[in-house]
Each structure stands twice: as C-alpha cells, then as structure tokens.
Amino acid sequence: MPEAFIYDAVRTPRGKGKSSGSLYVQRPIDLAATALASLRDRTGLDTSLVDDVVLGCVTQAKEQGACIARFAALQAGYDLDAPGSTVNRFCGSGLEAVNSAASMVGSGFFDCAIGGGVESMSRVPMGSDGGAIFDVSQQWSFGSVPQGISADLIATMRGYSRADVDAFALESQRRAGRAIEAGVHQGSLVPVLDESGLPILAVDELPRPDSTLEGLGKLQPAFEMMGRQFKLDTLVRKQYPHVHRVEHVHTAGNSSGIVDGAAAVLLGNAELGQRLGITPRARVRSMAVVGEEPLIMLTGPMPATRKALQRAGMSVGDIDLFEVNEAFASVVLAFMEELDVPHDKVNLWGGAIAYGHPLGATGAMLLNTALDALEQKGLGTACITLCIGGGMGIATIIERV
C-alpha cells in the first residue's frame, strides 16, 4: 500500500467572526484561495497534478454554498484539471477533508490531494444552512440540545466546576500568548491580503493572553438562560434521567471563539515528493471517525482516539502530543481524564478557546499546529482529535518522517 505523506500545511490567521472582525471584508472563497495559493507557492506544486481539493466547510450556504472547494481552487489559480469537493462533518470537517485526501492517496487511487477547510463565521453565521438537526422530531427522538448545554452536561456529570473550566481556559490563553510571542506559528501562517496586496490580517486576532481568572470568572454562563428559562435542560433527562440539574459552567471565556479562517494541507505519495523535489514532513499513520450518543454529543474524541490508536497498533503512551479541539473546556478535561493524558502533552500552544474555532477549517489547522509542534519540539507522533455535532468524533495520528 502506498503511504500518505504530508508535504506541507498552511493556514490563514483566525479573525474575529463578527462584522467588526478583520476578515469580515473577505469572502470565504478569498480565505480558502489564500491558503490554497500559498500552499502551491511554498511547495512549487504543479497544480495539474492535484487529483482533488477537499475542503471542509460546515455552513454550506450563501457564500459558502455550491461546492466552494472547486471555486476556491479556481480562484487560487489552480490548474483547471484540479477538481474540488466540499465535505461537512460539522466541527470535524477540516480533519475529515485531510483524512479523505490521505485516504485517497493511501489507497493508491490518487497521487496527490489537498485537504483543508474554510469557514467565515462572520459572513455565514452558524445555522444559516438550516438542517434536519433543528427539526422538532429530532429533539423528540434523541433529545438533541445546543452544544453548550452538552458541554455543561459533561462538566456536570464529571464534576468539573466553573473554577476548573476557567482555569483550563486561562491556561489555553497563556499557552497561546507564549506561543505567539515565541513566533511558533510564523512558519505556517499566511497573511490575508486584499486585492491590492494591502494587509488585512497577519496574526490571529482573538487570543487574549492577558486574561485573568478574575476576568474569566465574571463572565455570565452562556447557556444558562436557554437551559433554565427555556427548559432545554429538561431535554437532557431523556438520556440522562439522573441529571436533575445541569450546572452551567461554560461561558464565552472557556468555550471556543467564533472566528473566520482557512487552512490547506498537501498530501501525496512518495513519488509526488520526488517529482516536486520536496521532502515530506510527516505521514498519516491512522485515522478514525466514530458515532456515539448524540445528546451529550461532545465525547467523541475519546472513542475516536482509541480507535485510531488501535488501528495504528499504538497506545496512548506512544503519542508525543495531542491536539484536542477546545470546543469547550470540559471536552478537553474529559479527554485528559478518561485517557489519562497529562495536560503538558495536550494543546501545547493553547487551543480554540484562545484562537477560535473556524468550524470547517479547524481540523486542518490543528493538524498543522500539531505538525509544527512536533518539529519544533523534536518529537515524533501526534494525535489530532475533535468532537463533532450529532455525537461524533474524529481522530488522526501523524508521524514525522
């Protein structure tokens, strides 16, 4: 079987995902094209060799509708031969796209594929695409609740206090602050420019390295009102009858931020590197996606990681670094607790609580970050995992070569 090598990875900075955010003036296609063009230019990629451009994008409506991957590739100036497809596995989409590209290369069907993702949450707000997930019938059948309530449910069931989740958030901000100051992302960040080449955003816009526990503690729980006043908490009892009260601990400060951004990862077989005269940075060891109980929704990283480890014939101890998406603090706390992974192996440079979570792009960004961290720390293996709406999880294990 051929191997799927990761030759390079890039990402745009993440801009605040609201109309005052820097990247609001760029269409999603511009963000995706920025990442794709940069990936090509850095690697000298002959884009006629690209068998597919797979981009994750969650809210595929309005400016993100109608297979944005194909049009982003065209806008980036890719060869007309390079096709594009857009995938949606909710928050796992970016990693799903990388896995899909890696699978096609690894299976020998493709020689070269790009995985990545894009999401402009400022221009195409979450939910703009509608969907069956919001149907009342789904609520009655599965008791699905908004993610924040799921996150609060995890905290409630595992006994994480507001102080616990705030402390985790503070650490994420601190790690991000130190990492940014040390310039660890510089090699992967591609600045977003306007049509004249004037800078729009060159660094991540969301991190607040000066956050304090006191400041975080003052924030209102984000999901308390919908949980208590609008009775959404009661829906939880459909699956968890013993939970008589959900503790609402998650706030805007300890949940992932809403941002805009795009990422792209070049995957190919060994021959691609020879042809382009570039050396691979890593290989994809294994991957997994799982489904589980959809109301609690966010516990997928654990079974997904286990499955990926099992397929790679590895154990938790064989992994040097984990990137676990900080959708909510409780998600990562639960992961570390359940798999018994120390925090110093997880999210070395902080996570989505500090940088934000551009839904469809995050998975590819985390893979990029994990790869950068492995290289900069001189380590070998990393596992990237994300929780996913609808009760799913995704994980990918990579290894430097």
Next chain:
Amino acid sequence: MAELLKNSLGTLSFDESSGVATLTMAMEGGVNKVNDAFGLGLNEALDTLAQLDGLKGLVLASAHRDFCVGADIDMLYKLTDPADVFSMVSQINALFRKLETFGKPVVAALTGTALGGGFELALACHHRIALNDARIQVGLPEVMLGVIPGAGGTQRLPRLIGIQPAVELMAQGARVRAPKAKGKGLVDALVDTPEQLLDAARAWIVANPRAKQPWESRSFAFPGGVQPQTTDAMNLYTAASAMLYDKTAGALCAPEVLLQVVQEGCRMSFERSLEREARAFTKLATSGQAKDMMRTLWYHKNAADKHEGLPRAEAENIEKIAILGAGMMGAGLASICAQAGYSVVIKDIAQAPLDAAEKRVRDNLKAMRHLSADEREEVAGRVSYTLELELLRGTDLVIEAVVENLEVKHKVIAEVEPLLAGGAIFASNTSALPISDLAKASAHPERFIGLHYFSPVEKMPLLEIIRGEATSDETLGRCLRFAKRTKKTPIVVNDGYAFYTTRLFSAYTLEGVQLVAEGHDPRLVEWGARTAGMIVGPLQVFDEVTLTLGLKAMEGASAYGYHLADLPGVALLRTLVNEHDRLGKAHGAGFYDYEKGRRKGIWSGLTELTPPPPAETGIDIVRRRLMLIQAAEVGRVLDDGVLQRHRDAEVGAILGLGFAPGTGGPLSWMQRQGLAALVHELEEAAAKWGDRYAPSPTLRDMADKGEVFFRD
C-alpha cells in the same frame, strides 16, 4: 443668520430662530471638490456644530455653480501607492459616516450638479432637494474614468433606490438631469427657486428631527423588492453580469468590479461594506487602465475642450452658416448649428434631400424634451432650405459636405466663395482629401480649413480640425470658438491625405478584412476586436460605411501614394461588391446578413471566398494584429507630422472612432506595451504579415532613446 465658521470648504452659519445651520461650500477655484481641504473643512464644521446648543439640523449648500464636482482627479491621478489611496478613501468614508450619523438631519440643497464624489456626499445626507432645472445633473459616472464610486456610492445607492436601478445607473455611468432624478429616487424633492429650496430644506428638518439613514434601521430592507442573497438577487446579478460583458467584452475592469462590489457589499453590514468598496476602489484607482483612462478622458479631453496650446481668436464673427449638401451629415450639421443659435442655410441641388434634412432637423428637436414647443419652433426657424446659391449671400462660415471628389469640390468652392461675407471661412467636411489641395480653388486659402465631423454628428463628440498649409491662426481660432458653441471636442491636426482619424480608421477596418481574406474566421476577427476594447468590430464598421465607399477611398488613396490594391483584403472587397452584390448594411447585405435592417450573423458565403484558416490563428492573434496595425499606422502619422499633440491622438481615436477607451488611446496602449518591446513585435509582424506592420522611424527612435509619450 450668524456666521459660525469660515474655512477651506466654505461658510457655516446658524439661524437661531429655526435652529437650522447652513454649510455653504465655496472652495477656492470656483468648484467644490472632495480633497484634503474639503475634508478638513467639513470635519471642522461638524465639530463646531456638535458644540452648538439648539441645533435642529444642517443644510449643505453650494455657493458655486455646481453643488460638488466630486473627487479631485488631480490628486487621485498622482496617487500610485495603494496604501495612500486606501487611506484617502477611508478618511472620506469616515467623514461621510460622521455626517450621516451626526445625530441631526442633514439636507443636501442641490442648486447645481452633483456628480461622482459630489453625489456621494449628497447620498450621505438624509434628504436631497434639487432645483427643477435640466442643467443640474446627478449621478455616479466613475466607471467612465476606469474606477468605481469610492466614497460609499456603491453601497448607499442600492440601499436607497434598490439593487437593480443602482447597478444600471452606476454601470452605465449615467448622469441624470434633476427633473428626472426624482422619479428615479436620486433626489427626494424638486423646487423651482433657490429660495424655495432653502425653505423646503428647513421645513424638512423641522418635520424630521430624528432623521437617520434607512440602513441604520434594524428592520431595513432593500427597496425594490430584491434582497441580497436571494434567488431573485442571484438571477439579477447573473443577468446584469452577462449584459455588462456583452457591452464590454471583458475589456473594461471597472463595470465588472462595480457589480462585484455591489453584490458583495449589499450582503455585508453597511459600515464594513464601505471598506470592501474602498479596497476595490483602491485596486482600480492604482491600475494602469484607470490611469490611462483618466489621462485621456479627463486631462486630455479637458485640455482639448479648453483649446489648450491652440491659437485663439478675439472674436468668432460667425452668425450665418451655410451647409452645402443636405445628406445625413449636412442635415445633422444644420441641426447642431441651429441648436447653438446660428442662422443656417442648407443648400442642395435637389429638393428631396432638402425635405429629408428638414425632417431630420425637426425630429432631432422633438427628442429634446427640455425645450418648450415655442423654443423648438424658434430653433427650427433658424434653418432655411434652398436650391438657390443666392441665399448663401452674407454667410460667415460655409461647411461643404458634397461628394468626395476634388473637381466637384473645386467647382463648388469657386462658385460659392464670391457670395460670402467679408472674412468668411470656407470649411470642408472631407474625410480624406488634403485641405491644401482643396484650398487651391480658394481665393482666400488663409480662411480655408478642414472641419471633419463624425457620423451621426448630433451624437459624436469629436471635431477633427485640419489646418491647410495656408490656414491662418485667426481662422483656426474662430473655428475653435465655433466648435465650443456647437459643443464639440476639437483636435487640431496638420494636413495630409486622410489626416489622422481616417488613416487610423482605415488601417483598422482594412486589416479586419485582410484577416478574413487570409482565412481567419470572421467571427474571431469581430470578437477579437471587441475583446481588445474596440467598440465595434471592423467588419461591422465596414458594412456600416458601405464597402463601395471603402473601395473608392482606397482608389482615391492611390493618388496620394497609398498602394493597397494588391492586398488580398482589397481583392476580397472587390469580389464582394462586384460579384456578390454585397455592398453593406444599407444594401441589406455585406459581411453580415441583414433582415429588415437588423444585423444577423456573418454571411455564410464568406468562407467560400476565403482560404482555409492559416496555421497561426485564434482570438489572441487576431486581437493582437488589430491593435498592432493601428499602432503601426499611428507611428507613420507621427512621422508625417500630421499629429502635433499626443493628446489629439488619444482624444481623437476614442471620441471619434470608438478606439478601445480602456486603453486611453493608441499612444497610451503603445506605452503600456513598452515601446522597445512593441517595436520588436512590429518588426516580427512586418516579416510575417507585411510591411504595413513595420514600426515607423519615430517609434524606432523613441524606443532607442527610451522615450515615452506621456510622463506623469
């Protein structure tokens, strides 16, 4: 009224009894334009008003003829760094935002024209009242100079009048006269006098103390029904985009960017949509296309209209004009002269053309809606139609538009000249015959001149003035005054067969036929020309002027040393005319088929008359050749000393011939290619396709010395 402030923008006064302040713009130089002085002045006025107790609202007025003429093109033209342009438009946007979110109602009192940035200023006000006067125009004509509105126009206008009408107005760069502007929603009210205007403005302020822009409201919906990001909007943009492409063939950047910015900006928050517009504006404003268009269509056209560098006459001394020949051109000339107030006699040798001419003069007047019936009758009454020479007596200016034949013209000159008033000017509207040759029949060659008009003369803005060897400065100066009164933009060239425009025109159209004769697909030839930016493809032009006329001109040219008869293209013309009776559009058959006068496809028989396509063909080659041949010809015109000013080459080609406006003209086009590279390319072209492509000595010399036509 107490005066609060006087600064670089104008005067700010306050009427305590009504609580209404008035900012009367009165910038130096007689025009209000959006520049640094404007910005500082407006900002200071707003800051002053913010401190004022009892303020109910603000009226923005002008002490000059125009309300505000818009962006300072001098400033914009010089800016080449995108960061500078972006910073400039961002500042203007911030200032206009300050005005519209100022908290008090602001009314624009349009006592004069507001175009471009001037109308954008009015759009940033909460209410617009104009004088009901057809001389006042409003609109956003920025695309005409290769840019888009850059002070919020692309965002405020769709939000004010709806997406579709806004796109139409801006993409066409249309100017709308005040009386029509209300119906289009561009102004909110019309009044008859300046006094009524100020009263109406104050009354509106009092009645609307909490005025704010509709787009500030949470419940804002676009007028006209089409909301952004709906299937209606999708259909609208798809059609608008295609219709624009149908017009521009992709040769102009600004209309395309305009549509894109409207589409995108209307999806965005209003505040940030301004940034989107500013970024798109910046890209365009620093582009070569915008600079070239501004140079020609702003600077050079203005210079031509002001007759810069040209001889001046103390007085025009023209009251009575005689037009010889009542054809389409003669009738059109009579029409524009009468409209300009001259007394006109139009003479022909047959009654039928005279009758047709009278109908044309009257039809033209009917279309002038801003004139009353009496005014129309008065203008019509200025023209008399005659078969008699006698009526020409006392004429100050004769323009002959008789057949293009040296002998006939000589005869007419000799016949008419003795009847004229003392000091009269004799002008020929010939499109090719050398003026000095015609002047040989004149007793006063110093008062003999070429006035070459373009058809239809009522619409075409250019006048090519040809100086004969003996034509005096005084005669030229008087003709320039005449040009101004008849609202024509003049270029002044030296004598020589076919002068300037006819030579360029012939090179272009004949090469189109030549390409077909070589076997290139005629459809590619036509579309290739369009994608180069030429307004009309060469074969369509040929059909319109008629193939016989083209052939005749070519035969005439041989007397002046132009030997084109051997070209396969000329042979093809002969075959079409002599063997297939395809004479052109008027005949119902030419390169194209026609059905009831409407152009259909290229005649299918054409390919049977031409060889199979050459190995080297395609849209890129035909497009390139159609431009190169014109460059080569202009190079020769420069050699011959016919062109005296580079500006004339540019203005003449675009205004007279429909040369690609996005290029700024043939010289600008050449300069964009790089003269050295162009000379090299022309040499190669000459080797492949014939000597007519050879770079002229002037071009070679300039290329060798690294010279350029225009230094900015």
